[in-house]
Amino acid sequence: MNDxxxxxxxxxxxxxxxxxxxxxxxxxxxxxLVDTCRDVLDTTAAGILLADSRGELExxxxxxxxxxxxxxxxxxxxxxxxxxxxxxxxxxSVPDIEVSxxxxxxxxxxxxxxxxxxxxxxxxxxxxxxxxxxxLLRSEPGAAPxxxxxxxxxxxxxxxxxxxxxxxxxxSAILSEQLQAALNSRIVIEQAKGVISHxxxxxxxxxFALMRQxxxxxxxxxxxxxxxxxxRSLRL
Amino acid sequence: MSESFEDxxxxxxxxxxxxxxxxxxxxxxxxxxxxxxxxxxxxLGSETIAASDPVAARLDELQFDLGEGPCxxxxxxxxxxxxxxIRTSGPRLWPAFTESIVTDGVSxxxxxxxxxxxxxxxxxxxxxxxxxDLSDTQTQQAGAMAEVISRxxxxxxxxxxxxxxxxxxxxxxxxxxxxxxxxxxxxxxxSADDARLVIQGQAFxxxxxxxxxxxxxxxxxxxxxxxxxxxxVAQ
Numbered sequence: 001m002n003d004x005x006x007x008x009x010x011x012x013x014x015x016x017x018x019x020x021x022x023x024x025x026x027x028x029x030x031x032x033l034v035d036t037c038r039d040v041l042d043t044t045a046a047g048i049l050l051a052d053s054r055g056e057l058e059x060x061x062x063x064x065x066x067x068x069x070x071x072x073x074x075x076x077x078x079x080x081x082x083x084x085x086x087x088x089x090x091x092x093s094v095p096d097i098e099v100s101x102x103x104x105x106x107x108x109x110x111x112x113x114x115x116x117x118x119x120x121x122x123x124x125x126x127x128x129x130x131x132x133x134x135x136l137l138r139s140e141p142g143a144a145p146x147x148x149x150x151x152x153x154x155x156x157x158x159x160x161x162x163x164x165x166x167x168x169x170x171x172s173a174i175l176s177e178q179l180q181a182a183l184n185s186r187i188v189i190e191q192a193k194g195v196i197s198h199x200x201x202x203x204x205x206x207x208f209a210l211m212r213q214x215x216x217x218x219x220x221x222x223x224x225x226x227x228x229x230x231x232r233s234l235r236l
Numbered sequence: 237m238s239e240s241f242e243d244x245x246x247x248x249x250x251x252x253x254x255x256x257x258x259x260x261x262x263x264x265x266x267x268x269x270x271x272x273x274x275x276x277x278x279x280l281g282s283e284t285i286a287a288s289d290p291v292a293a294r295l296d297e298l299q300f301d302l303g304e305g306p307c308x309x310x311x312x313x314x315x316x317x318x319x320x321x322i323r324t325s326g327p328r329l330w331p332a333f334t335e336s337i338v339t340d341g342v343s344x345x346x347x348x349x350x351x352x353x354x355x356x357x358x359x360x361x362x363x364x365x366x367x368x369d370l371s372d373t374q375t376q377q378a379g380a381m382a383e384v385i386s387r388x389x390x391x392x393x394x395x396x397x398x399x400x401x402x403x404x405x406x407x408x409x410x411x412x413x414x415x416x417x418x419x420x421x422x423x424x425x426x427s428a429d430d431a432r433l434v435i436q437g438q439a440f441x442x443x444x445x446x447x448x449x450x451x452x453x454x455x456x457x458x459x460x461x462x463x464x465x466x467x468x469v470a471q
Contacts, residue, residue: 058407074408187414191428194418194454204415204454230418230428 025221030061080107085121306347353434416450
């Protein structure tokens, strides 16, 4: 890891720590995390999946809203590195997707078709409970350097803390409520994308970019912007 | 007319599982003697869901059999049908129906459509032995109450026929359904929950998975439009 990368990592952690002591929007935070993984960790695409109350994993943040990337991650959550990391609570490294396990054929086909050659899945873990995974996809084959994985695991831990807040450590009921809240914000964001795509005549992917732009330039949380778009009190 | 319209709406919203109370809500707000709620036509079949008295039930049964009457017109037009004097205007509109109810002592009949989005599947029927008329406000209120009942009736029907099979199964397809709900709510100006119900109803009526309908909406192959209270679907 070179000096520039180290400097950027440091800046990112300072920024994340700042975010965590203020009021923040969970989905926004997760979005910053995946974008940082892409920009700093030499990764082509990244995404975070959270488990709902039935243990089913859903994408809550990804570096691209392109439906194909989301699909790859969902397939990986059915039969692939993502579900394996979630179940074992350990990181799963796939240096060459082409020669990955037979039963991962759907994930493999979809990932290779989109130009991805290697992947790492890291658990979002709190003590004995795994609540989701952070997934890093690269267009080159090969194992990621060890310090990259360590930095990625630190990002995954920040995500876990960000989702759960420290006061929820004690109560598992609240834990699942907060997880559900993060997943529910994602539902509203999807709905808002649909609204904007219709009113502005743009694709679903571009709709997300517009919404994010607005949230940033007005310093409002993504979830709040989405909720206001869906209840029609805000028109972009 | 002991209760206010707001109270009646509140009761209707809460009592989704008690269709027998639907009629009381109308009788408490409007100057009518009886009410009935029925599904009619292709979508959900013809069946009386609730009736406040035997005459109200008979009015709906007659309309099922004869294939004409205020309920049919309300459903087909997606608009209220107001007949304060059935003896004068009835014979021209629905000769067989009017003829059949001569001995029932009915003077006024009002029907309000049951519909969700472009799906029209029934009507609320109100009648009075004494000649009465509904004001514009009362007509709007009864229409709003019928809308609430529409959602209950469609939800119940979807559940009873195993709506779960029609549910989007994977996380990925759920995402598409949420996105499509956003498109639909912007197209016809309804809540996100109602938009989802519209997609679900559309899937049911066309015997397709919700995800396929959602994909058609996202790709612009299926569009919903609104003109006043009428919602149409264009392919």
